Amino acid sequence: MGNSALRQLASLEEISFDDIEGSIVAIDAHNWLYRYLTTTVKWTRDEVYTTEDGTEVANLVGVVQGLPKFFEHDLTPVFVFDGQVTDLKSDEIESRREQREKLEDQLEDAREEGDAIEVARLEAHTQRLTPVIQETTRELLEFLDVPIVEAPFEGEAQAAHMARTGAVDYAGTEDYDALLLGAPKTLRQLTSKGDPELMDFDATLGEHDITWEQLVDIAILCGTDFNDGISGVGPKTALKGVKEHGDLFGFLEERDEYIESADQIRAMFLDPEVTDDYEFDTEMNPDIDAAREYVTEEWKVHADEVERGFERIEESITQTGLDQWS
DNA sequence: CCATCCGA
DNA sequence: TCGGATGGG
Numbered sequence: 001m002g003n004s005a006l007r008q009l010a011s012l013e014e015i016s017f018d019d020i021e022g023s024i025v026a027i028d029a030h031n032w033l034y035r036y037l038t039t040t041v042k043w044t045r046d047e048v049y050t051t052e053d054g055t056e057v058a059n060l061v062g063v064v065q066g067l068p069k070f071f072e073h074d075l076t077p078v079f080v081f082d083g084q085v086t087d088l089k090s091d092e093i094e095s096r097r098e099q100r101e102k103l104e105d106q107l108e109d110a111r112e113e114g115d116a117i118e119v120a121r122l123e124a125h126t127q128r129l130t131p132v133i134q135e136t137t138r139e140l141l142e143f144l145d146v147p148i149v150e151a152p153f154e155g156e157a158q159a160a161h162m163a164r165t166g167a168v169d170y171a172g173t174e175d176y177d178a179l180l181l182g183a184p185k186t187l188r189q190l191t192s193k194g195d196p197e198l199m200d201f202d203a204t205l206g207e208h209d210i211t212w213e214q215l216v217d218i219a220i221l222c223g224t225d226f227n228d229g230i231s232g233v234g235p236k237t238a239l240k241g242v243k244e245h246g247d248l249f250g251f252l253e254e255r256d257e258y259i260e261s262a263d264q265i266r267a268m269f270l271d272p273e274v275t276d277d278y279e280f281d282t283e284m285n286p287d288i289d290a291a292r293e294y295v296t297e298e299w300k301v302h303a304d305e306v307e308r309g310f311e312r313i314e315e316s317i318t319q320t321g322l323d324q325w326s
Numbered sequence: 327c328c329a330t331c332c333g334a
Numbered sequence: 335t336c337g338g339a340t341g342g343g
Contacts, residue, residue: 004340005339231339231340232332232333232338232339232340233339234338234339234340235338235339236337236338236339237338237339327342327343328341328342328343329340329341329342330339330340330341330342331338331339331340331341332337332338332339332340333336333337333338333339334335334336334337334338
């Protein structure tokens with residue numbers, strides 16, 4: 001479980017929205033949507049966002065409800081979408097697919113037994129971001145003139161890169177991988193209620209007196225999206241071991257362990273494939289009526305589910321004057 | 327996030 | 335006995 005390990009090493013600081021007013025944030029679109037769908041929309045009451053042919057577009061509700069949070073705090077989101085899937089990650093995706101199949105079996109059992117709570121819980125876990133969800137999200141964002149960047153591979157890596165080059169002020173994701181990717185400052189908890197959390201890269205390295213490379217090695221020892229990690233090794237042991245030996249290899253040797261393609265995994269974080277060939281305009285000029293029509297007419301999402309969201313978008317935009325022409 | 331387990 | 339890792343809810 002790489003995530004919980006990194007959480008313990010990360011330098012995290014609670015901040016307020018006032019501190020980051022006016023900032024540009026590169027949002028890992030996949031992560032943001034996934035968070036939103038599992039926590040807020042929760043796939044309950046699917047009649048609200050399911051078309052006659054059974055296509056579920058809960059994401060449209062999620063986007064409309066989630067965007068006001070940015071605008072009301074005068075934040076400009078830049079949504080970064082995933083591109084091609086990388087080889088190493090394919091294994092992970094494959095294993096997730098297997099896991100999902102397992103979950104789907106359990107789901108079937110729960111349905112048969114009429115266990116409604118278990119059904120709801122499992123449903124939340126078996127959902128995934130379908131191509132329709134990705135595509136309709138893009139289109140809705142385009143109506144609202146929200147900046148979009150297409151990553152060549154991992155959206156997360158591209159977002160971190162944009163933060164590193166200063167193209168944006170922050171990366172925005174719940175994922176601790178942003179640290180491994182070297183995003184200088186990452187905002188977390190942008191979707192949930194309450195205050196956001198700032199994760200600081202340099203402070204993290206400084207607190208433990210380690211290099212970026214060593215941080216990545218520690219994460220690899222604990223397990224990442226790309227590898228399982230060493231059993232019995234958590235953040236403390238890995239930190240100590242890497243500092244003692246300088247990197248993960250000495251540590252592995254000592255414990256007579258081996259990690260498949262450790263070098264490639266390192267490179268996924270230290271030198272991922274990203275691009276500087278993109279552009280976005282932070283001067284937003286949304287067509288809210290067209291967006292509303294797209295969601296409620298074209299996709300037949302119940303109007304009352306999104307009305308408040310659209311109102312909030314309208315209000316926040318006139319207030320902050322993001323859009324000076326309409 | 328907490329309870330339980332494991333190993334030094 | 336305790337710090338750290340794990341796993342389930």
